[in-house]
Amino acid sequence: MKPMLPTLTFDLPIHSDWYYEVKYDGFRAILEWTIQGIELTSRNGKPLLPQFPEIKDFLLAHTEQFKPFLPIRLDGELVFLENPYKGNFSNLQVRGRLKSKKRILEQASKSPCYLMAFDLLMVAGKPLFSETFKKRKNELNKLFQKIGLTLEVEPQELQLLQLVEAHSNFNELWEKVVLYDGEGIVAKHKDSLWEEGKRSTQWLKFKNWKYVSCFVTSFDKTNGYFYLGVYHEKTIHVIGQVLFGFKPEEKRALQQTIRQNMQREDSQFIYVEPAICLEVKYLELYENQLREPHFDRFRFDLIPLECTYAHFLFQQKNLPENLKVTHPDKPLWQKLDIQKADYILYLREISPFILPFLKNRLLTVIRYPHGMFGDAFYQKNCPDYAPDYVQTYNNEGIDYIICNNLKTLIWLGNQLAIEFHVPFQTINNMGPSEIVFDLDPPSKDAFHLAIKAALLIKEVLDQLQLIGFVKTSGNKGLQIYLPLPENIYTYEDTRLFTSFIAEYLISMDPDSFTIERMKKNRGSRLYVDYVQHGEGKTIVAPYSMRGNEHAGVATPLYWEEVDEKLELVSFNMEKALNRIRKNGNPFHHYFQSKEIQPFTPVLEFLKKGAAKKG
Template sequence: MRPMLPTLTFEVPEGKEWLFEAKYDGFRAILHWDKEPSLTSRNDKPLLNLFPEINAFLEQNKDKFDPYLPLTLDGELVFLENAYKAHFGSIQVRGRMRSEHKILEKAKTAPCCLLIFDVLMIKGKKIAHQEYYSRKAELEALFKDCDMPLKPDEKDSRLMQLIPSYHSFNELWEKIVLHDGEGIVAKQIKNKWEEGKRSPLWLKFKNWKYVSCFITAYEKSNGYFYAGVFQGDKVVTIGQFLFGLKPDEKQALFQIIKDNKADEDSQFIHVEPAICVDVKYLEIYEEQMREPHFHQFRFDIKPDVCTYVKFIQQQKNLPPELEITHPEKPLWEIPAIQKIDYIHFLREIAPYLLPFLKDRLLTVIRYPHGIFAEPFYQKNCPDYAPGFVETEMSEGINYIVCNNLQTLLWLGNQLAFEYHIPFKTIYSNGPSEIVFDLDPPSRDAFHLAIKAAIFIKEVLDQLKLISFVKTSGNKGLQIYIPLPENTYSFDDTRLFTEFIAQYLLNKDPDSFTTERLKKNRGGRLYVDYIQHAEGKTIIAPYSPRGNKAATVAAPLFWEEVNDKLTMQHFQITNLIKRINSDGDPFSSYFQTKDIQPFYPVLDFLKQQNKKG
């Protein structure tokens, strides 16, 4: 069965007759399941032998799907990087594998997912002729009944997941840009599934990156134009393009190259850097642009502004309204981090950091000269802030509320290194979480923070409270207990934080203290239960810190909290690699808020308080 295909568009379709789905970079796959499942590619090649993890998952869940067989589903086989992006390179590697041992090893260590967006047959009844809107409703009901994920989630062990539809293009587009996804497929709500047809009722709108570059050569055999940029004095070739040029543009460009050639051989006509163009592409794969398209001629610029630094910067899909000033400015010495490196870090960490900054009054610490000079606190939003920066007045201060990627990157361009937030949102009546800040007297006493965290975790487990832990990024640890919104007061949580503080003191009075005066602490770890209060702030999860080591307030897995833990493992230079390999320890943080069993604990403490 040959799949229905979308038509590429550069215009966003408008009107209520369209729904929108995230587009994923993988192998188009149709699952037909009767007595046994079969998964076939766009070219009708079998896939289950190459992806045994999918076959195993389907067999393990056959009982759930049995009432709906025979069943035919349309989807995309992917290696899911995040909820909105599949990793193209990984699925390509899997598709080329032929060693059974290596295939099984990859299936176990890095399983792929089957993302489903359409149903063509259910209970043996063909429904491809039904309208898309009704097919989608049927598909959603199937996934609910079979207890399958209703949206993509790279951390979910269930390997068949639904691609949901959105009514708002802009709502989905913000997520695609934030997570660097491939793009969006717009589907006309009344379309019927048509085998093998590239339909104008399905439109693909891609998340292009743009690069300003110059022409280096013309390939005679296929008509491709080669593009390059300067890295210092050296020309670096970044790929070749053909699509996007109108016939007259193509002919004119060829003629200019021919008339101004620097060299010619049997394969190429070479030209010196002079003709500047903008090219759009999806991403860099094997050091070349993927799916490059000509965008426009750039007669207004000279070749020397087409640089490798700008090319790398544009790969991260930074908002076009954001101009990075002084990209090569040094901010840290060891590790060596320039401003452009820092902006790239913020771009990549944004999907993990932004949920914690959302709707919170933000205090930042800015380092105008990197760590090489004095920083300053900033609470008030400056007058020169661009229009996309949201603000909120509180006690006479016009705070920044960092609710979007543009604001985060703008703050990064202003060299804000630290992001401090209160324990509640601007819409909360009380605390959104409980946080224990375990602050040892020095970096050499970090073992005291580890000891305290382990003791606290033992109590929280006994109370069946769901907790998360992170480094402070400086010398301590911080333990989080997410709470449902608008449910508890700071007086309520004070009862609990004081209870835990007292528990630590009783457990090990030689290691812990609640003494506020530093001179009286005697080298013990200060358990600051008073700090968790209205108006107080704490460093946000995944925020960088303005110290010499370029460390980050990094979420941890609880099993990492042991004597081997060190702060230097979590730096700006290695944190993204850690997330990509190990995952996000705070991935389920917000889901736990509504299931946190805090009320019985609080009720018990209140009863004890009355007796006391």
């Protein structure tokens, strides 16, 4: 069946009796589950399940919960969920083009896509087309609650069917869409009916446009497109073309100016020297071309040399008006082309993956106010000038920052907080929230010792059926995490295990590992610091950057990556996001594994052994 479609608007769609939903950038999809089976169909009638089998697998795993409500039909958007307010269209396109069944299954496991449900068209065989949007939405919410599905969008959840919430306040939702770089908002009248195949004015789409200042390079006589460019190191960099958004008189004037000032002409194009500056709005840069470009206005106040690629890159990501980045072009590293704007954009895109590890933790940051060109300092106390949205928690007289949201993370980035260090417990936990082994070799050249230690620890974890995760430290070592349920274990409990592992490593290879605290007595051995895992101690958070010369990132790894071929220099800011897009997040199941971690039997065994020794 053909879906109902919204009408594009450039005016703020703020009206009484309307609701507002996040517009996710993905494939429109209708889910139909009957006794004949499950179908997921695109807007053009194409079956989607062969390319996205994870959706069917998730639904079948919850058959018993869905059974009382079948047959069912849902309207939604299939997305690669980058954060709660944004679907990554580029990644979804890559998934959609895969041909190899093996590769499809691999990506479905490592980087699953989500079906974002925003409308309920049938439940228990009863059609709801003739019901109002408000009633259909209420029924959809009830359905999720009865089945036991969460109502909040969460990219790290294993729940691949998620609910798109209807908001009554446009401005509050819009700020979050802009903050998280979402595609936009769909406004829906509360009484709108679902009309198959109709593009309705009862549904309006309002997009989060980006704006670029650019100049015209040529005019295509065959289709009327104006080609656009910016300067990149004194050469012209073509960024796309624009056709829509002009008033008839504006288009005629531009064509006439191009013809009067043409540099040369061939059968298809009229070429001009950079002179005419425009402002063009667009959704995003996709495969080096502007997506959905629209002319916005002429920029007679600019000269072409002011239309630069660096400015264009920073303009790609809007920020709310109350969250400004100062000195975005400030260089941060001596030997790397990383400016402050690049770092802020990194934090923004990595936020769904780092924020869960910062949530409700006493934060210590290392700030580099002059980048790597000057001195750094540790900061625990929240400064007096912090904005109101920065939460704090007082512990032993220190007002620690609690970084629970993207706004705070970007504000810290603007303060040039490069490293984020957190304790092993949340503020709500009386004991450790995880066990972490910090495998720090004596030098970069001894990194092979960290690999050896990690693999030996992994053997023990596998034998004990414990769930472990591994990441680089961002410097010269590796760190192994064992997630634990909250408020169950004490640091005395975990010390039994960390000391057991330390003793095991030394017994296996005393020439490689030591627990000797005096550096002069360690020689070239890796120090197994099991004492470091304790109350008040901290560890660098997953996906935090480090203030070293190669702009390292504390990068989560898959265990199969931990071998002699592993090279730390490849885990830097430039590659961290590309790894997630290509290979998924190795810590994707981290928080789900907390409740099923079988640590208690291991602890009881160690306690019995300790009692015998005593």
